[in-house]
Amino acid sequence: MSTIKDVAAQAGVSISTVSRVINHPDSVVPVKRQAVLAAMQALDYRPNSLARALVSQRSDCVGLVVGEIDSPFFAQLMAGVHRVLLDAGKHVIVTAGYHQAEQERESIRFLLERRCDALIVHAKALPEEELAALLKGSTPVVLINHLLPEFEERCVYLDNEEGAYLATRHLLSRGHRRIGYIGSNRGIEDGADRERGYQRALAEFGLEADRKDQVRAFPDEAGGHDAMAEVLRRSPDLTAVFAYNDAMAGGAINMLKDSGYAVPEQLSVVGFDDVILARLLSPRLTTVRYPIGEMGALAAQLVLHDLEERFPAVEQPRRFTPRLIERHSVRQVSPDAN
Amino acid sequence: MSTIKDVAAQAGVSISTVSRVINHPDSVVPVKRQAVLAAMQALDYRPNSLARALVSQRSDCVGLVVGEIDSPFFAQLMAGVHRVLLDAGKHVIVTAGYHQAEQERESIRFLLERRCDALIVHAKALPEEELAALLKGSTPVVLINHLLPEFEERCVYLDNEEGAYLATRHLLSRGHRRIGYIGSNRGIEDGADRERGYQRALAEFGLEADRKDQVRAFPDEAGGHDAMAEVLRRSPDLTAVFAYNDAMAGGAINMLKDSGYAVPEQLSVVGFDDVILARLLSPRLTTVRYPIGEMGALAAQLVLHDLEERFPAVEQPRRFTPRLIERHSVRQVSPDAN
DNA sequence: AAGTGATTTGAAAACGTTTTCAAGTGGTGC
């Protein structure tokens, strides 16, 4: 691969001049500029961005750590971040933590070693002190979905409790009184927050969350399927179920239909996230919209402002509030029928 | 951020020694090694991978160009590549071409400038000459889903025609004789290949593909919805439909149900890709499995072998053959009933 | 005691850029 030296030689100028036509084209006289351009073309020259970043101390890259690469949820996050960063001429390097502290640590280390100008991190397994230490470092970081009170303005997050509350309230307002919860067994905060929201809504109606109405499983389709079976076994009189996420809700719905239950006629289901899937399920899933794409975009704007003054500070609050999306998986029921 | 010099100073050794404890720990005497390790710890030292890559001429990164970042299909591709590369100690930089030549070109340029050791490229918009030129370059490249006869062993691809043939044959074998095709309007080869497969199957049964039974639309849920409506308007007597991908099939199914059609009782549907969605739709979608994750893994093994001899050459054929996955969206029909 | 060979070390060159600085060029105003 040809270097700046080759180009300089071929064009009969110094390497400084070549560098200048790359970075400040106007500062070199047209005839030489043309010669350099021609030489670059002829040699298929590509500036070595490593060398460039090394001396200029900026790579124009921002690193993104997601939970996993192949999930519709994180796909939306990546897309949101990508969109605003690409427009700004930055590039994104994506890395996955796979929900394990060690992998998350390794991902962050990789990105830092690669000298990303900033990091956007979704890491739930790492201890808070480690995250705090990261925030304190010299590389700007914004955290997704992990509120560190100490660094509130650097955290973009969703009010999970409110989301679960909304979902449960919706079920309650439709007359349901026996409502199960299909949760995640991944020991992360979201889970606890959502359970709290579920319980709060129940409490408002004078109901108490029964432990046997709550089952945790791996937060995917299969987990939803199994959890649904289990919760139904334990509490056959449930009229509705709130699921930790849409994939679990989908699995639950499948399980129900397979067992001859009609959804929502016999059992109502509410999901969480509003991934594409929700619109494709049948019945179309009533769910809580998780604006993860917009959250990614906000995080991107935050780091953009850190990186260059030409990007305005963002005034928008970092806390996002979820919204209930009503579709067809919930049915009105008479509370007295229970 | 501290450098190797700082570490050397703090440990009272030369930078060569520090470099050695990083790269060949056994070659430095234990007492100094400990001192260096301690200094690194104390200073939170992280080797600058840019500098390292610059001198050693290898970045341990492979670049991956996908069609778009937020699609379940490409998510599987990324995951497959990621899995084998991470195990081998390599890192992956992902970039999206968004199905536009200019974006694809830019993505490749970025990856090349960043001095990735190898590239895995899924690009359908770029002209073949450009791809061929890329393959001829000094950086090892493997192409996904784009067969360049000139570089056959560098191309990992699916036999699209066979897939469509399988799907249509399945419908035919279940008695269907009036079969519509919901295609993609993105002018890429896959589309043409799949149409050919569809026509070939039809021809084997002495049927001719009627132009009015074929509608093209944007290959997503909404496109599938609209195309289904259109094809039904044109040819109300269809008993089955083959869709370009699962998302379109999902949209089509939704459209059908909304209009009061029962699936598969009144109309059978077959998809393509077998993304997660297919299992969650109801009825569960009969579809053609696109082993894109495995294809990504194969591509990764190919580049691994290019990069280091310790990775074995891969003997496996580069051409993947799709497989029909029977689920519940196709119904047996009596051919004579038409 | 001196020589041998193996081990450990540091100095310096190299990787491919950008940037600073000073020198060179040519034009302008008097």
Add this chain to the structure above:
DNA sequence: GCACCACTTGAAAACGTTTTCAAATCACTT
């Protein structure tokens, strides 16, 4: 015809590493 200035240019330093090479050290052998 000369001083001044603006513009353009090249040499060289710097970025943070790895690696080569030769020097230094050390333990043995004779």
